[in-house]
Amino acid sequence: MKRAISVLLMVGLLGYFIGNFVVATSQSNxxxxxxxxxxxxxxxxxxxxxEWYWAGVRGYVKVCDGSASIExxxxxxxYAVSWSKGTKIIEGPYKVHTSKIAYTKFEYQRITGxxxxxxxxxxxxxxxxxxxxxxxxxxx
Amino acid sequence: xxxxxxxxxQNWLKTGVYATYILPEPEGGPRDIRDLYMFQLYPEMLxxxxxxxxxxxxxxxxxxxxxxxxxxxGDCTEIFLRFEIVDIQKELVRVNVSVTFVNATLxxxxxxxxxxxxxxxxxxxxxxxxxxxxxxxxxxxxxxxINPSDPPRPGKVLFRLEGLxxxxxxxxxxxxxxxxxxxxxxxxxxxFRPPHIGxxxxxFYLSEAGKNWSISGGGREEYTYDFLTGVMIAGTFSHSTExxxxxxxxxxxxxxxxxxxxxxxxxxxxxxxxxxxxxFPDEGDFSPPDNPWRYYLYSGILVxxxxxxxxxxxxxHR
Numbered sequence: 001m002k003r004a005i006s007v008l009l010m011v012g013l014l015g016y017f018i019g020n021f022v023v024a025t026s027q028s029n030x031x032x033x034x035x036x037x038x039x040x041x042x043x044x045x046x047x048x049x050x051e052w053y054w055a056g057v058r059g060y061v062k063v064c065d066g067s068a069s070i071e072x073x074x075x076x077x078x079y080a081v082s083w084s085k086g087t088k089i090i091e092g093p094y095k096v097h098t099s100k101i102a103y104t105k106f107e108y109q110r111i112t113g114x115x116x117x118x119x120x121x122x123x124x125x126x127x128x129x130x131x132x133x134x135x136x137x138x139x140x
Numbered sequence: 141x142x143x144x145x146x147x148x149x150q151n152w153l154k155t156g157v158y159a160t161y162i163l164p165e166p167e168g169g170p171r172d173i174r175d176l177y178m179f180q181l182y183p184e185m186l187x188x189x190x191x192x193x194x195x196x197x198x199x200x201x202x203x204x205x206x207x208x209x210x211x212x213x214g215d216c217t218e219i220f221l222r223f224e225i226v227d228i229q230k231e232l233v234r235v236n237v238s239v240t241f242v243n244a245t246l247x248x249x250x251x252x253x254x255x256x257x258x259x260x261x262x263x264x265x266x267x268x269x270x271x272x273x274x275x276x277x278x279x280x281x282x283x284x285x286i287n288p289s290d291p292p293r294p295g296k297v298l299f300r301l302e303g304l305x306x307x308x309x310x311x312x313x314x315x316x317x318x319x320x321x322x323x324x325x326x327x328x329x330x331x332f333r334p335p336h337i338g339x340x341x342x343x344f345y346l347s348e349a350g351k352n353w354s355i356s357g358g359g360r361e362e363y364t365y366d367f368l369t370g371v372m373i374a375g376t377f378s379h380s381t382e383x384x385x386x387x388x389x390x391x392x393x394x395x396x397x398x399x400x401x402x403x404x405x406x407x408x409x410x411x412x413x414x415x416x417x418x419x420f421p422d423e424g425d426f427s428p429p430d431n432p433w434r435y436y437l438y439s440g441i442l443v444x445x446x447x448x449x450x451x452x453x454x455x456x457h458r
Contacts, residue, residue, distance in 0.1 A: 041174075043174065067199075067201055072352045075354075090359070090360070091358075091359030091360060091376075091378075092357050092358065092359055093356075093357065094355075094356070094357030094358075095354070095355075095357065096213070096354070096355045096356070096357070097353065097354055098203035098207065098209050098213065098247075098353040099201065099203050099206070099207060099352050099353070100202070100203055100213070100247040101213050101247065101248050103178070105357075107394070107409075115399070115409060116394075116399065117394040119174050119394075120174075121173060121174060123173070123248040124248060125248045125250060
C-alpha cells in the first residue's frame with residue numbers, strides 16, 4: 001500500500017513537470033497578441049496678429065509580436081494656414097506615409113515675408129525619449 | 141545691370157579647391173523628433189558599396205523591401221555637403237561630391253544609429269554646357285556652382301527627379317543678378333556683400349501612391365551664388381542635380397538654428413557655406429588682378445614718367 005502511494009506520488013510529480021514543459025514549449029495556434037496604438041503629432045502656432053499655421057498627422061500603429069507598423073489606410077494628413085490673413089504655403093505640403101514613417105511638412109510665408117516650416121511626424125517604432133542635454137553648440 | 145566679365149568667371153576653378161556646406165544641429169541639440177533632419181535615399185542610384193551597406197541594415201518589414209516604396213526614409217541630426225575639384229582637363233572637370241548624414245537612422249530604427257553616413261561619387265562635368273555626365277548619360281546642370289556669365293536659362297531643365305514612375309523635370313524659373321537686393325547674405329563661413337546671383341526653379345509637383353504607401357509634395361528650389369565666382373553660398377537644396385546623382389532624392393532644407401534678418405544681413409533659408417579654400421575675389425586685400433594687362437599698365441606709367449623727365453631736362457632743369 002505504501003509502495004503504491006509512493007509510486008502514484010512520483011508519477012504525479014513527474015507528470016507535473018512534463019506537463020509544464022510541454023505547455024511551455026508548445027507552439028500555440030491561437031492568434032498572437034496584436035494591439036493597436038493611436039499616434040498623432042501636431043505642429044501649430046498663432047501669432048499676435050492672428051496669423052496661424054497647422055500641420056498634423058495621425059493614424060493607428062499595429063504592434064504584433066514585437067514588430068510595429070503604421071496602418072497606412074488610417075493615416076490622415078492635415079495642413080492649413082490662415083489663408084484669409086494672407087499667410088501662404090510656399091513649399092509642399094509634403095504628405096508622405098509608409099508602414100514605418102508618416103509625416104506632413106510645408107514651408108509657410110507670413111504677410112511680413114518671414115518664412116518657416118511646419119512639420120508633424122509619427123513613427124511606427126517607439127522613439128526613445130529625447131534627451132534634453134544642453135550642448136555648448138559650437139558656432140563657427 | 142552689371143554682368144561679370146567672361147574671362148574672370150572661372151579663375152577659382154583649380155584642382156584641390158573645395159567647399160563645404162552645412163545644415164547644423166539646432167542649438168541645445170535635438171530635443172524632439174521634429175528637430176531631426178530627414179532625407180530620402182533612392183537605392184537604385186546609390187554608389188554600389190553604400191547601397192549594399194544600407195540595404196543590409198534594413199529590417200525585413202522595410203517599406204522599400206516589402207511594399208515597393210521607391211525610397212528609404214532616414215533622419216539625422218546634421219547634414220554636410222561638400223564638393224572638391226579633383227581634376228581639370230580642358231573642358232572636362234572631375235568633381236568629387238559628397239553628402240554626410242550625422243547620427244543617421246534608417247526607417248525609424250533607433251536601435252541602430254550610424255554616426256556618419258557618407259555618400260560620395262566623382263562626377264564628370266562639361267564646363268561648356270555645365271552639365272554632369274555619368275558614363276556618357278547627361279545627369280543635369282550643375283547647381284553647386286554656375287558660370288556667372290552664362291547661368292542656366294529660364295525654362296531650361298536643370299535636373300530630373302528619379303524614382304517615381306513619372307519623371308519629374310525641375311526647370312529654371314527665374315535668374316537674377318540682384319538676389320537679396322542690397323542686403324548682405326550671411327553664411328557660417330563669412331558674410332557676402334551684394335550683389336548676388338539668384339536662381340529659382342519653377343514650381344514642381346510629385347504625387348504617387350502604392351499599396352501601403354503614398355508620397356506627395358513639391359515646391360520651388362532657390363539657390364544663391366557669389367557674384368564673381370558663381371559658387372553657391374546658400375540654397376534651399378531640398379533637391380538638386382548633385383544630390384540626385386548621389387542617389388539622394390531629397391533632404392530637409394530648413395536650418396533649425398538660424399533664419400531671418402539680423403543687423404548684419406540676411407540669413408538665407410537652407411544649407412549654407414561652412415568652409416572653403418576658394419579665394420573669393422572680393423575678399424581682403426585689394427591687389428589688382430593678376431593678369432598680363434598689368435604690364436600694359438606699368439608700361440604706361442613708365443612712358444609717362446620718361447616723358448616728364450625728358451620735358452624737365454629740355455626745359456632747363458627747372
